[in-house]
Amino acid sequence: MLIWLPIGAGLAVLLLGDRNIVAGRWLALAASVATLALSVPLWSSFDTATAALQFPEKLPWIPRFDAWYALGVDGISLPLIVLTAFMTVPVVIAGWRVIETRPAQYYAAFLIMEGLMIGVFSATDALLFYFFWEAMLIPMFLIIGIWGGPRRVYATIKFFLYTFLGSVFMLAALIYMYVKGGSYAIASLQALPLTLIEQRWIFLALLLAFAVKVPMFPVHTWLPDAHVEAPTGGSVILAAIMLKMGGYGFLRFSLPVTPDASRELDLLVIALSLIAVIYIGFVALVQQDMKKLIAYSSIAHMGFVTLGAFVIYEIVRNTGSLQGAGMGLDGAMVQMVSHGLISGALFLCVGVLYDRVHSRQIADYGGVVNTMPVFAAFMVLFALANTGLPGTSGFVGEFLVIIASFRASFWYSALAAVTLVLGAAYTLWLVKRVIFGPVTSPRVAALEDLNGREYIVLTALALAVLMVGVWPAPLLKVMQPTIQHLVSQAIATKL
C-alpha cells in the first residue's frame, strides 16, 4: 500500500500533465503527506518485542523461480521507511515554485521513486528487492539529467553506470545463491549454508554493490558529481535515502548471508571506512562549492555507518561482548536516520540560497545572517548537528559508533573521533564563510528571508533532528530486537 500509493499518484500527476500543474502539485503533496500519514500507524502498531517480520504481505509473483511479491517490516527497515516517507514531503514542497520545466514529470519521478524506495526497504524477497533497487535508477537518472546543472549529463551517466556495475554483480551473486538453494526469499538466503570460498566471492560481489551505493572510498567519486549537478530535491533524496540503501544492504544481506566472510574481511571494510572518515574529511575541507562540501561530508558520515556495522566482529573477537556489538549496529542505524535528516536539511538550505542567488560557490556569499536571520538560525542548527553537537541527532549515532569501536580497539575510536574535529572544522568554516562576516556581495544584500513554505519545511526537519538527538529511546527501542537477532546471525558461523 505504501509502495503503490505514491507510484499511482505519480502516474496520475504525469497524466495531468504540465498544463494542470497546479492540480498536479497539490495531488503530489497530498500523496506524499498521505504516505507519511500511513507510515505512522506502521510505527505505532509495530511490536517492539519481536525480531520477526511484521505486517507481512505475500502474493505469488513468479512461481517458476519461487519468487514472491513478499513484503514485511522489521526493526531496521521501519525507521528507514518512515524516513523515506518523511523526506519526500519536503522535497515535493521544495520544488513548488522552483521547478519550471516539465514540473509534472518532476513530481511524478519523485513520487514513483518514493514508492520504489519503500519497496526496497520492505521487500523480503531478494528478487523483489533487486527489482526495486534497480528500477529506482531510472527516475533518478532522469531527475539528474533533466533538471540538473550544467554538467548534468556527465554526472548522471556516471551515477547510473557506477551503480549498475555494482548491482549486476550483486545480481549474479543472488542468482548463484538461488541456483544453490532454490529460493529467493531473504530468510532462506540467510539460512543457506555456504563454504568459505563461496562466501568470500558473494561477499565481494555484495560489497561492490553496496559500497558503490553508500558510497565507500574508493568508489565514491560519482557522488560529488551527482550531488552537485542534481536539483535540490534530487540531492536531498540522494543523500537522505539512496545512500541508506547501501547501508541497509550491508545489514540485510552482507552480515547475515555471509557471516564468515564478513568476519574474515572485516578489516578491509573498517579500513575503507576509516579512510572515508579521515581522508574525505580533509577533502571536504578544501571545497569551494557548498553542495560538494556537503556531499563529501556525507561520504565521511556514511563511513561511520559501515564502521559501526563491521566493527562488531572486532568487538566480539576482542571482548566477546554481544551487547557492544549491538551498540555498533545501533550506532550505524541511528547514524543513517540522522544523516538522512541532517544532510537532507543541509541540501535544502543550500537550495534555499541557490534559488535566490543562483550560485553554489562559497565565495559568492558572506554575511547572509544580516539579510536572512531566520534562515541563518536554521542553517547554523543543521551545521552544528552535522558536526555532532550533543542534543542533536548527529551526536547520538556518532557517539554510539565511537563507543562501540573503542571496545574493539582504542585506535579505531581515536581515528574515528578525528572526524569530530574535522567535521567541526569544515562545517563551521562553511558556516563562517557563508552566514557570518560582513556583507560583501550586492546579491547577498538583496536577499529576502524564508518564505512560509521553506519555513515549514525547515522547522519540521529541525524538530526531527532535535527529537532524535534529545530522546532517541523510541528509535532504539524499535530497533532493539532486530539488532539483537542480527548480531546473533552475524556472528554465527555457516561453515
Next chain:
Amino acid sequence: MSWFSLAPAVPEIFLAAGICVILLVEVFAGERHRGLTPTLTLLALAVGAGLTVRYGHVTQRTVLFDGMYVADELGFALKLAAFLFVAVALLYSRAYLEQRSILRGEYYVLALTALLGIFVLVSANNLLTVYLGVELLALSVYAMVAFDRDSGIAAESAMKYFVLGAVASGALLYGMSLIYGLTGTLDLGQIAARLQAPFSPGVILGLTFIVVAVAFKLGAVPFHMWLPDVYEGAPTSVTLFIGTAPKIAYFALTLRLLTQGLAGTEPQWSQMLAALAVMTLIVGNVVAIVQTNLKRLLAYSTIANVGFIVLGFVAGTPDGYAAALYYTLVYVLVALGSFGVILLASAKGFEADQLEDYKGLYRRDPLLALAMMALMFSTAGVPPLVGFWAKLRIFQALWETNHLWLVVIAAAMSVVGAYYYLRVIKLMYFDEPAAQLPPTRAAAGVRLALGLNAAAVLLLGVLPGPLLDLCARLIR
C-alpha cells in the same frame, strides 16, 4: 492419409495459397488500388493466425510428409509469434514506404514468402527442409533489402548480404553433406540416433561448418560483418523486418540443428559457441559505443544481444534453451519497437537514422520519446522492463551449469552496453533539438500499436511469470 491429417501444416498451406492470390490480385488490381495489397496482406496474416489457432494446434510431436516436417508446440507458438511480429512490422512500415514511393505489392509478397521461409525453418525435421527454409527466407530478404532500387547504398548492402549469405549457405550445405555422408541420412532424428561418440574428424568438420553457418545467420562475431552494413543500408522498414521475425527462425534453426540433430556433439559445439559468444558480446557492445548512426548502433546492439542468446545455448541444458527462447522473443519485441520508433520519426526525405536527429525528441514527440526510453532501458536490462528478466534467465542458466567466467563477462558487458543505450536517452531527454526537423507524423492507429508495444515491454517486465512458464514448457 486423409486431408485432415495435414491440419498441423495449415499455416504453411494457407500462406502459400495466400501468396499466390495476393500476387494475382496485385497484378490485376495493384496499379489502380494502391492500398489493396497491404490491407489484404494484413487480413491474410490475421486469418492465417486464426486458422493456426483453430486447426494447427498440436499437443504432441507429430511428424508429417515422410519425416520432412515436424509439428510441435514450440513450432505452433513460434509461428503464432511470427504472424504477430510480421503483421506489426508491416503495419509500422506502411507510411514509410508510401513516403518513399516504394509502396508496391511485391514488397508485401516478399514479406509473406519470407514468413513462409520462417515457418518451414521452424518446422524442419530434415536437412533438406532446413536448407529449403533458410534459402526461401534469405532470398526473399535479399530482394527486400534491394527494394528501393534507386538507392545506391541499399543496392550495395543487398549485394554484400547476398554474396556473404551465399558463402554461409555454401558452408551450411557443405557441413550437411559431410554429416549426410557419415550418417547416411538426412532426417534429424535419425542423425541424432546414428551419431555416437567417439566422433570421426569428418563429423567434427561437418559440425564446424554448420556452426559457422548458424553463427553467420545469427550474426555472431566473427561472422557478423554483413549485419551493420545491411542494417544501415537497407530501407528502415526492411531493417525492421530482418531485425525481428527472422530471428525467431534462426533461433529455431539453431535449436533443431544443434540441440536435436547434432545433440550428441554437444560438448564440441558448446565450446565453439562459448568462444563465439564471448567475442560477440565484447565486439558488439564495445563497437556500438562509437556509432553515430542509430540504425548501425542498433545493429551492434543486435550483435550484443545475439551474444546473450548464444550463451543460452552454451549452457547446454533445456533450461538454457528456454532462456535463449525467452531472450529471443523479448529481443524481437524490443527490436520491433525501437525500429518502429525510427520509422515513425522519419518523414519524407528525412530518414531519422542519425543519432543527432534524436536530440530533444522529447519536445517534438513525447510519446515516441517515452516509448523509446522504455525500449532502451529494457535492452540495457533494467527492471521493471522485460529485458531484465531475459538477462536474468541467461545468468541463471549459466550458473546452473557453473560457467563462472561467462557470467562475469556477460555481467561486465551488460554494463558497457548500458552506456550507449543511456546515450540515446540522453539525446532524447537532456539535449535541446538541434535544428528544425520535420514533425513526426503518424496515423493514430500506428501510434497506438507502438504504444502497446512499449506497454507490453513494461507489463511483461512487471509480471514476467506467464511468458517464462510458456518458454519453459515449450522446450522440454
